Amino acid sequence: MIGLEEIGKKAREAAYDLVKRTGEEKNRGLLAAAAALRQQKEVILAANAKDLASAEKNGMAAGLVDRLRLTEERIEAMADSIVDIARLDDPVGKVLEEIPRDNGLKLVKMSVPIGVVGIIYEARPNVTSDAFALTFKTSNAVILKGGSDAIYSNTAIANVLRTALSEAGFCRDSIQLIEATDHETANRFMRLNGYVDVLIPRGSKRLIQAVVENASVPVIETGAGNCHIYLDETADVKKAVPIVFNAKTQRIGVCNACESLVVHRKALSSVLIPVIAKLQEKNVVTAADEQAYAVLEGADGIRKELLLHATEEDFGTEYLDYRISVKTVDSLSEAIDHINRYSTRHSESILTEDAANAERFLNEIDSACVYWNASTRFTDGGCFGFGAEIGISTAKLHARGPMGLRELTTYKYKIYGNGQVR
Amino acid sequence: MIGLEEIGKKAREAAYDLVKRTGEEKNRGLLAAAAALRQQKEVILAANAKDLASAEKNGMAAGLVDRLRLTEERIEAMADSIVDIARLDDPVGKVLEEIPRDNGLKLVKMSVPIGVVGIIYEARPNVTSDAFALTFKTSNAVILKGGSDAIYSNTAIANVLRTALSEAGFCRDSIQLIEATDHETANRFMRLNGYVDVLIPRGSKRLIQAVVENASVPVIETGAGNCHIYLDETADVKKAVPIVFNAKTQRIGVCNACESLVVHRKALSSVLIPVIAKLQEKNVVTAADEQAYAVLEGADGIRKELLLHATEEDFGTEYLDYRISVKTVDSLSEAIDHINRYSTRHSESILTEDAANAERFLNEIDSACVYWNASTRFTDGGCFGFGAEIGISTAKLHARGPMGLRELTTYKYKIYGNGQVR
Numbered sequence: 001m002i003g004l005e006e007i008g009k010k011a012r013e014a015a016y017d018l019v020k021r022t023g024e025e026k027n028r029g030l031l032a033a034a035a036a037l038r039q040q041k042e043v044i045l046a047a048n049a050k051d052l053a054s055a056e057k058n059g060m061a062a063g064l065v066d067r068l069r070l071t072e073e074r075i076e077a078m079a080d081s082i083v084d085i086a087r088l089d090d091p092v093g094k095v096l097e098e099i100p101r102d103n104g105l106k107l108v109k110m111s112v113p114i115g116v117v118g119i120i121y122e123a124r125p126n127v128t129s130d131a132f133a134l135t136f137k138t139s140n141a142v143i144l145k146g147g148s149d150a151i152y153s154n155t156a157i158a159n160v161l162r163t164a165l166s167e168a169g170f171c172r173d174s175i176q177l178i179e180a181t182d183h184e185t186a187n188r189f190m191r192l193n194g195y196v197d198v199l200i201p202r203g204s205k206r207l208i209q210a211v212v213e214n215a216s217v218p219v220i221e222t223g224a225g226n227c228h229i230y231l232d233e234t235a236d237v238k239k240a241v242p243i244v245f246n247a248k249t250q251r252i253g254v255c256n257a258c259e260s261l262v263v264h265r266k267a268l269s270s271v272l273i274p275v276i277a278k279l280q281e282k283n284v285v286t287a288a289d290e291q292a293y294a295v296l297e298g299a300d301g302i303r304k305e306l307l308l309h310a311t312e313e314d315f316g317t318e319y320l321d322y323r324i325s326v327k328t329v330d331s332l333s334e335a336i337d338h339i340n341r342y343s344t345r346h347s348e349s350i351l352t353e354d355a356a357n358a359e360r361f362l363n364e365i366d367s368a369c370v371y372w373n374a375s376t377r378f379t380d381g382g383c384f385g386f387g388a389e390i391g392i393s394t395a396k397l398h399a400r401g402p403m404g405l406r407e408l409t410t411y412k413y414k415i416y417g418n419g420q421v422r
Numbered sequence: 423m424i425g426l427e428e429i430g431k432k433a434r435e436a437a438y439d440l441v442k443r444t445g446e447e448k449n450r451g452l453l454a455a456a457a458a459l460r461q462q463k464e465v466i467l468a469a470n471a472k473d474l475a476s477a478e479k480n481g482m483a484a485g486l487v488d489r490l491r492l493t494e495e496r497i498e499a500m501a502d503s504i505v506d507i508a509r510l511d512d513p514v515g516k517v518l519e520e521i522p523r524d525n526g527l528k529l530v531k532m533s534v535p536i537g538v539v540g541i542i543y544e545a546r547p548n549v550t551s552d553a554f555a556l557t558f559k560t561s562n563a564v565i566l567k568g569g570s571d572a573i574y575s576n577t578a579i580a581n582v583l584r585t586a587l588s589e590a591g592f593c594r595d596s597i598q599l600i601e602a603t604d605h606e607t608a609n610r611f612m613r614l615n616g617y618v619d620v621l622i623p624r625g626s627k628r629l630i631q632a633v634v635e636n637a638s639v640p641v642i643e644t645g646a647g648n649c650h651i652y653l654d655e656t657a658d659v660k661k662a663v664p665i666v667f668n669a670k671t672q673r674i675g676v677c678n679a680c681e682s683l684v685v686h687r688k689a690l691s692s693v694l695i696p697v698i699a700k701l702q703e704k705n706v707v708t709a710a711d712e713q714a715y716a717v718l719e720g721a722d723g724i725r726k727e728l729l730l731h732a733t734e735e736d737f738g739t740e741y742l743d744y745r746i747s748v749k750t751v752d753s754l755s756e757a758i759d760h761i762n763r764y765s766t767r768h769s770e771s772i773l774t775e776d777a778a779n780a781e782r783f784l785n786e787i788d789s790a791c792v793y794w795n796a797s798t799r800f801t802d803g804g805c806f807g808f809g810a811e812i813g814i815s816t817a818k819l820h821a822r823g824p825m826g827l828r829e830l831t832t833y834k835y836k837i838y839g840n841g842q843v844r
Contacts, residue, residue, distance in 0.1 A: 019786060099807055105796060114818050197818045213638050218819050239841040246843035362836040364441060374527060374839025385521055396536050396619045396832045397640050397820040410818045414784040417796025419661040421668035
């Protein structure tokens with residue numbers, strides 16, 4: 001098996017080749033890759049069948065098996081997604097700023113690829129082609145490290161893409177998959193400084209935590225979302241009921257789902273009760289603090305069997321389930337403090353008719369995306385108009401919130417002189 | 423002694439206070455801090471005398487003692503620098519982009535402070551006040567960890583600043599200094615995730631390496647500069663001689679000094695000889711590869727005693743000394759490959775009269791700052807017109823090259839809705 005340093009060197013070479021390619025050339029490579037996926041469906045499905053057989057033997061949970069399963073339609077969707085990315089604007093080589101200096105030097109700040117992007121992910125094989133398309137479009141080489149559960153599928157997809165690239169005149173090493181799936185290899189991959197310019201983990205909180213703790217390569221944390229909605233004193237119940245219902249229940253397993261309500265004391269009866277009653281239509285369990293519990297337990301239309309007493313732990317938990325916590329506060333300040341303490345800096349929303357309160361919340365909440373009178377579910381590359389998304393950053397450096405193509409670039413200064421010395 | 427977590431919490435609280443302050447308020451705080459430094463000169467000088475006494479006892483090298491020494495003038499300069507920073511534009515709270523969406527949501531991408539910035543640095547006490555001024559101006563709280571050699575000076579400066587801030591109505595914890603100087607504390611500081619948003623090491627390569635290897639907090643690498651100048655086939659000797667002389671000898675100890683020449687074979691006689699002859703006026707030692715050595719050793723005006731045979735190690739070394747390596751190449755491609763292999767991605771320059779070659783070099787060299795016909799010494803916040811500089815990033819994420827005020831900010835999305843659900 002090929003060593004990690006060797007993989008790193010090949011990725012760097014591929015990146016140096018990609019930096020020379022025009023947007024048009026790269027789009028040709030993407031279309032060739034999409035066509036190859038469609039042509040090689042049988043090969044990919046056969047590999048996927050092996051992964052599914054192991055999954056069954058290992059007793060994998062049904063939800064995970066569904067994420068692992070490929071079908072003709074899903075492979076077509078992967079190819080379609082590559083074609084969509086080819087259609088987007090090339091974010092590389094843009095002049096971001098021009099700075100003329102008195103000594104005649106002209107500084108041009110240009111967008112450029114990051115170089116070599118590492119992705120560590122779990123069972124979903126479609127990440128293999130998605131991550132390839134996004135990084136290739138931005139002239140980055142990518143090194144992928146998927147989970148052992150999808151190794152046959154990932155290897156098949158990567159091989160199809162590599163062959164297609166090679167036939168289309170590109171370095172096949174623009175995409176490489178690390179075939180070893182042990183932890184030791186993963187840990188060494190996270191410390192491949194000099195070869196890997198950034199590592200983006202995609203998957204469970206545990207995976208992301210392991211990457212943050214072990215990596216010496218720069219990491220962009222993604223995906224952990226303990227998202228809050230604050231029901232202010234003047235929240236409009238006609239907006240609050242559908243917004244919370246949407247944010248909590250439209251898709252429970254996603255990072256931009258609402259996990260916690262913070263409620264102004266004066267909105268407990270008028271707003272919280274109808275909001276929880278609506279959530280209970282989907283059997284959402286509410287872990288309420290004392291004040292909220294007292295108001296909810298005797299209220300009309302509230303099923304007491306779906307109420308729990310909240311513990312400290314509830315406020316720090318991203319449930320990803322039909323469950324929500326409720327914290328009562330006496331003021332906007334207290335709401336902001338609570339949220340800044342427990343949030344994962346992903347997405348939070350204030351529901352209020354008071355514009356000054358809204359503006360204060362938007363300014364003082366320390367999260368990537370802060371909403372006024374809207375659902376947290378909009379934190380998404382598609383909803384933001386980015387066309388594509390590699391993940392949602394909860395980091396503060398380089399990229400925050402949805403990461404599209406532009407967030408896969410960095411910049412350099414090109415400086416034009418005619419003999420200047422200092 | 424106060425624990426690191428406690429320091430982290432206080433920094434976070436200070437950061438949440440700072441985010442509410444206007445540019446005008448912050449400038450008032452900066453001017454108060456500058457005035458306090460001037461008023462408390464005696465206290466600071468007395469503390470510095472203690473550090474100097476230890477330095478003498480420990481046999482510190484003269485160059486380092488000079489960097490450690492404070493004088494009335496140097497304290498005035500520190501205060502002046504704070505006043506200069508107060509005069510700069512506030513980079514926080516700027517609308518970077520507005521994205522209206524079809525569903526009526528309005529996304530506003532705003533510049534915001536990073537939050538809590540950690541700085542790990544070595545003996546120069548002026549970093550204490552510089553780092554404070556830059557971070558305070560950008561509404562960031564700062565936690566400083568200086569070297570043991572300057573502990574009395576740093577503590578005195580930090581205390582003067584903290585008292586001044588408190589008297590001016592700000593959180594004194596906007597600046598905190600970690601008083602423990604042991605490695606264990608430094609290592610725990612580098613892993614203070616949740617409290618520290620970014621760590622910027624300033625100092626020797628060894629220090630920076632230790633931070634990169636041990637930190638789990640995001641790091642922006644700074645300062646390592648193995649900078650190259652490429653003398654192309656058509657380099658103009660009238661530009662090349664002063665540019666290389668400036669880049670190599672104007673200040674040998676800085677990260678943007680030139681450490682290596684790459685020379686097209688056809689420029690060896692016409693350009694390299696006069697370039698090296700000029701460097702030899704300052705007794706610069708040249709470690710030349712075989713081809714260059716052969717050309718140089720017999721040349722008129724070249725002192726052979728200043729010539730060495732280059733080893734592989736020379737090409738990877740940032741000398742920070744009166745020494746330069748020379749690599750001969752047969753083509754621009756070979757020059758680019760060599761530089762991308764050995765550079766630290768800081769600053770490189772091509773000297774050529776061929777515009778196509780220059781443009782190719784500027785595009786394909788993977789460094790923060792790439793020059794055409796100019797000295798690498800211009801990579802500097804002042805020269806770039808940034809007004810101030812916290813360091814020069816050799817990282818690729820978030821900030822590249824000189825880091826001014828803007829590079830100490832990040833962004834968030836403020837999203838205005840009126841009831842939108844997905």
